[in-house]
Structures are given as C-alpha cells and as structure tokens.
Amino acid sequence: MSIQKLGPCVLEGIRVRLEPLRQEHTSALLVASEKLDWNWFLRPLHTKEDVDKRIARGLKSEKGDKGYAFVVKTKTDNQVVGSTSYLMIDSEQKTAEIGSTWYTPAVQGTKVNPECKYLLMKHAFEDWGAIRVQFVTDVNNLHSQRAILKIGVKFEGKLRSHTIRVDGSTRDSMVYSVITGEWPTVRDGLLTRIRGH
Numbered sequence: 001m002s003i004q005k006l007g008p009c010v011l012e013g014i015r016v017r018l019e020p021l022r023q024e025h026t027s028a029l030l031v032a033s034e035k036l037d038w039n040w041f042l043r044p045l046h047t048k049e050d051v052d053k054r055i056a057r058g059l060k061s062e063k064g065d066k067g068y069a070f071v072v073k074t075k076t077d078n079q080v081v082g083s084t085s086y087l088m089i090d091s092e093q094k095t096a097e098i099g100s101t102w103y104t105p106a107v108q109g110t111k112v113n114p115e116c117k118y119l120l121m122k123h124a125f126e127d128w129g130a131i132r133v134q135f136v137t138d139v140n141n142l143h144s145q146r147a148i149l150k151i152g153v154k155f156e157g158k159l160r161s162h163t164i165r166v167d168g169s170t171r172d173s174m175v176y177s178v179i180t181g182e183w184p185t186v187r188d189g190l191l192t193r194i195r196g197h
Contacts, residue, residue: 002129006086006096007068011119014194015076016112018119021058021069021083026051028080029071032104041102044166058085065091072103072116081107084116086124088134095132096124111194117151118190125183132179136162139172150193152186153178 008020021029026048033045045051054069061067066089072082082103089096098120103112124130135153137144149155153176162173178186 002094003127005065005091006089006124006128008062009068009123011070011123012075013115013119015074016081016115016119017073017075018070018084018116019073020062021055021071021085023052023055025071025080026055029054029083032080032082033102035105036102041100041166043100054083061087065089069100072112074107074112081112082116084120086120094128094130095134096128096130097134097136098124099136113147114151114190114193118187118194121178121183121190122187125178125180130180132177134175134177136173136175138165139174145174148176151178152182152189154182 010020011018019025029045029051030048033051036045043050043054045054058067058069061069067085067087068089069085070083071080072084073079074081082101084101085099087097087099098117101113101116107113121133124133134156135148135151136159137148139158156175156177159173159175161170163171165171
C-alpha cells in the first residue's frame with residue numbers, strides 16, 4: 001500500500017543523504033552555494049536572506065503537501081553539498097516534479113546527482129505510487145538538459161513563455177518525464193551508474 005505523502009522524509013543512499021531543508025541548514029547551505037553559477041535559476045541564493053526565503057517557501061509548500069525541499073549531504077563527511085526538491089505535487093493524481101536542484105561545483109559531474117535522482121524517484125514510484133515524475137529546465141541550460149537525459153528520462157517538449165527569469169526575460173522550458181512503466185529501466189540505469197567505477 002502506498003504512503004499518502006511524499007515527505008517530509010530522509011532518503012539515504014550509498015554516498016548521499018537527503019534531509020528535509022530546515023533553518024539549521026542556513027549557514028551550510030550558504031557556504032555550499034557560494035561558487036555556483038546561478039544564471040539559470042529562478043531564485044538564486046546569494047545572501048542569507050535568499051536562503052531564509054528559500055527555507056520559508058519550502059516549509060510553506062510542505063504544509064500544503066505541494067513540495068518538499070531537501071539538503072543534500074555527503075555521507076563521508078556530513079557536508080551539505082546542495083539541495084533538491086519535490087515540486088508541483090498532485091497527491092490525488094500521483095504526479096510530481098523533481099527540481100530546484102543544485103550542487104556545489106566540487107561534486108558536479110560525480111555520482112551525487114544520479115544517486116539523488118535515484119533516491120527521489122525510487123521513493124516517488126515505489127513508496128508513494130507515482131504514475132509520473134517530471135523534470136523542467138531552462139531552454140538555454142544545455143548542461144542541465146544533458147544531465148537530465150543521462151538519467152534516462154523522455155523529452156516531452158518545450159513550454160513557451162513558461163516563466164520569467166530573474167533578469168526579467170521570458171523563459172521557455174524543456175520538459176522531461178518518467179512514467180511508471182519506464183521506471184524499472186531508468187532505475188537499473190541509475191543503479192549501474194551509481195555502483196560503477
């Protein structure tokens with residue numbers, strides 16, 4: 001029987017642990033975000049005030065069962081190395097989005113991202129009973145698009161004038177998804193990447 005809510009929860013893997021984003025993570029999150037290129041993010045984290053607002057938005061979404069924000073920690077040293085979230089949750093229809101994901105440069109391109117995506121999708125599909133999980137990114141963010149495709153998801157299309165960027169320009173968004181029948185193949189591919197050398 002599937003659970004009623006996606007969170008809040010702790011998701012633990014081989015190398016990473018995802019913990020609910022809370023006020024006590026403020027300082028560590030600010031340090032982890034210092035050297036990040038925030039060009040593609042709708043809400044960059046440059047200051048403590050930015051982080052405080054992010055945490056407040058996350059807690060508000062959590063109360064309404066519309067989203068659950070996590071900090072990403074490496075298990076070897078218990079260091080915060082990024083953040084990720086469940087977004088756009090529809091508990092009745094069993095759909096959700098994984099996004100607002102970023103990592104400190106030191107762990108970009110490592111097994112941190114595939115393991116985080118594995119943990120989030122495994123929980124959504126196998127514990128919560130999701131029928132669809134989606135990913136959305138800026139049309140100009142080619143790095144993110146490549147990373148999403150490496151997960152094994154399907155490209156669905158482009159949403160025109162989907163959001164407004166921080167600089168005021170209009171953003172088109174690229175949409176990708178995984179549905180229930182595709183999850184076993186995506187899961188196996190992610191496990192191969194996580195366990196590989």
